[in-house]
Amino acid sequence: MVPLPVSIAIAHLRARRRQSAVSILGVALGVGFFIAISGMMHGFQQYFLVQIVESTPHVLITDEYRAPPAQPLEVLEPHAALDLRRVVARDPVRGIANAQAILDALEAMPGLEAAPALRGQGLLRRAGRDYGVTVLGIRPEREARATQLAGEMVAGRLDALDAAPDGVILGSGLAAKMAIGMGDSVLLASPTGGTARLRVVGLFKTGIETLDTGQIYVQLAKQQAVQGRPRVINEIRIRLAEVARSIPVADALERRFGYKAAPWEETNSRVLSVFRLQNVIIYMTTGAILVVAGFGIFNIISTVVLEKARDIAILRSVGMPPATVTRIFIVEGLVVGLVGMLVGWVVAVGIAEALRMIPAPGSTDPTQTLRVDTSPLSFAIAGGIALATSVLAAWLPASRAARIDPLTIIRGAV
Amino acid sequence: MTGAVVQEEGGLRAVDLVRVLPGPVPTVLVDGVSLTIRPGSLAAITGPSGSGKSSLLYLLGLLDRPTSGDVLVDGAPTAGLDSATRDRLRLERFGFVFQFHFLLPEFSVLDNVLVPMRELGALSGTAMRSRALEILDSLDMAEQADKLPAQLSGGQRQRTAVARALANDPPFILADEPTGALDTRNAAAVFEILHGLARAGRTVAVVTHDAGLAATAPQRFHLVDGRLVAIPTAA
């Protein structure tokens, strides 16, 4: 037999079908939106992360040091009370020293591909206007292995750069802004005064705005000449077979070679922190729906407690202890929460399916729709919050029910 | 149970019961009542309205605590018991019938009778049901078992309340004007049921202002202003 408090709780809820249904709906909508919206957010973030991971090196070695190297005085007198101030890390103009040795060592490691590059600022001049860009001098055949650039070409091929010493590959956004296309020529100038006339041999599109409108690729030798830094590279771009190992691999490389080796998480830490903020906002707003649903539950159970004072009085006089009376109304909240959770799961699946039919904004491919990642974990979290909210919302009226003095009611009833 | 008590074994006994409602002007509800209701007896408690009959019954049924004095249940004092023990005693040993039936409106007649049994939890589900049906049958209510209280007549509701009071087979039945809302025929029937319970060995106390019904009781107590007085001769 079902425990008595459960029978009474269900009888109370069934006697108030409409009010119960509204409360259950409140919880269901809270659960449904929580799961679907956080799923959409997660999907969007995953999509974005994939773009980032595809378009940027998994690990980037640059010609910087995180901390200035130990000074000779510190090395010689390790126990001295030294306080050396204003020690600056080595002048980065030198680029990565012994770059070839590092590249050879990386080449010998399994599970990674490395490509050298010289990064610098430049101006593209076209029809009397200047466009500030980041110029990357690369070795196309190595770049092809270490990044996804080859796959992101929308016109021309990455190989074409190999065969064209004065070739340049532009982002499609930049090309549109400058109104130039394949085969057009453009003048590149560096801050140090070097210039070169280049011919467009390819266009790429990563989907990341700053790259598509602000980054260009030329041959490494060309870039070294324009920047006036012969034989210098200041970046080693690394792609891993296992992206997930980016942080430990970067750590190991940094310890081994001394140069700063940043995993993509570090390079894109601002994006990731924006994601974290997004998640907090999403959880708070959808969580607020559940709080509102909690008020609904509080409301119905408070009403029932008021209406059921006589029933409570007779149960108490029959010998039901106050704790059992409390349990009746907690169970009422729990039932609303439980049914609301189950309905909410169905609602979540429905909303997620509906969202998946919406075309992804900003995508050129019309068949590309919103990505919604609803994980079992999000179902569990939403369900857990719903149940906890229901019990909490029921707690106050339930404990009030237990404090009802049966004699006051029995005396008053005629 | 307690060695100090040298009373006759069974029954319900009030010893110098006093109940005062505290307040700026304290109200004395029950003023030094001592009485004994013997097992197998039916005691009628009469008196004018507001004389403290209900208050006395609540004290006897451990629903209320006396300001002083004690209620001995089968010889055992109860004043010092904590509320959990008093709840348990009511569940196991007392059955109440009030003027208003106090049935759970969403529960059928049968389910209402099952409430005290389920709370006690001493029997299996099937045993509870067959016992509840037996009780309902003895009160001519078996055919109404699946009806809701709203579908019953006043007399039927009150008989359901009696059935619920009998659910855990308690030795003490306390009824507060159980016939107050009933017509004469139904009132006499309910009173006859209470007589039957007393004859079967239970201790029954009934508050009533119906002198005719009270006259049929083997034991009679008359209250005025919270005190027991001699029964006035019929006018």
Ligand SMILES: Nc1ncnc2c1ncn2[C@@H]1O[C@H](COP(=O)(O)OP(=O)(O)O)[C@@H](O)[C@H]1O
């Ligand atoms: N909670 C209360 N507050 C104030 N007065 C009360 C309260 N309960 C009972 N009384 C008063 O105490 C007296 C006795 O009440 P009661 O025991 O119900 O009498 P009876 O049942 O004989 O009519 C009455 O005068 C009643 O008005």
Ligand SMILES: [Mg+2]
């Ligand atoms: Mg009364």
